[in-house]
Amino acid sequence: MKPYKLSPEEASAQQLWEALLRASLSVRGEVRELFAQWNLTGAQWRVLMVLAAAPDEGLRQSEIGEQMLVTGGNVTGLIDRLEEAGLVCRQAHPDDRRVVLATLTPRGQKVYQELAPAFFGRLHRVFSGVPDSSREPLRIALGELTQNVQDNRAAGACSGSDPGGPGPTEREDVGPCGK
Amino acid sequence: MKPYKLSPEEASAQQLWEALLRASLSVRGEVRELFAQWNLTGAQWRVLMVLAAAPDEGLRQSEIGEQMLVTGGNVTGLIDRLEEAGLVCRQAHPDDRRVVLATLTPRGQKVYQELAPAFFGRLHRVFSGVPDSSREPLRIALGELTQNVQDNRAAGACSGSDPGGPGPTEREDVGPCGK
DNA sequence: CCTGAATAGTTTAGGTATAAAGTAATCACG
């Protein structure tokens, strides 16, 4: 198995990506159990946070999706479950009947208020190993990375900056185990 | 809606977590379309990478799960689909009949060899905005963060370092929309 | 007004992920 020799820059990018992925997976796992105590999931908590920071009239589902970087179909399901749990409520937009405005119910606000200290406290402990002096640079670097990806995406959508043709898309004639 | 006043350290942790999450989500999205051209997903590609770097006899499913930071049940499904696609093959362990060894089929090796340059190249472009001088510190910081989480988890499992009692776990008496 | 394009949300199909329960094989030890 010749292991595809990476160039130095590619290797560095790969290591960075691996580290980024593992870090985010680890933190995700670390806070998951906390949410479980409130019968919540990470995604549901994220919706609560977004709505808690939103104006009183609430947010469109599309706005929630943008802030969470998830698709509209996903938001539909998320709000479905939160509505069923009585934490969020859908209201019709007064001027545009296509739009759904989501707001926290009193119950949702209560859950947010109660869980917030535990959540942010846990997060504080998780990140306690990162020295104060490293936090700003780290945050900046991650923000620039995110921005970079989004810019590349916007640019690549118009100009054909991807010369390589697409790979084989079919997958018939499945061979047996290689031995 | 009083917005739960965060302490400065909590706010800094929250910003870091938000930046980390958004960065990893962005990169994930960026490479997704590349995999789609090969009828692959990000998770499936990750399995191929792990197996490509593995010894010839292959890896146990549990080892794959450890490297990917996912549960065993997840690995079962992943390997199921890759096996069905003819990219991976399950073999019995010669000495321990509980163990399944997963290896790349010739077809799987071929797909890996073909997709690797495109993948690492795209990754290189994604991370091109991160200056060389920042990469090592960034990687180190992310690695320490991951380590920190895992240590905390191991420690917290034994000693009761989590004083706060669990929150309300029930969710009946759902109230109507708060207006 | 009418019609076609755009927009907001929902639905559907399929892959990803967990926790928890279940099955089969191995191991430890009396």
Next chain:
DNA sequence: CGTGATTACTTTATACCTAAACTATTCAGG
């Protein structure tokens, strides 16, 4: 040897997430 605990994997139930197709509404011109 046999039995209970452990280990490796699978199964089940549920939630997350995407892309793509669909519905309903609004908007822009003619």
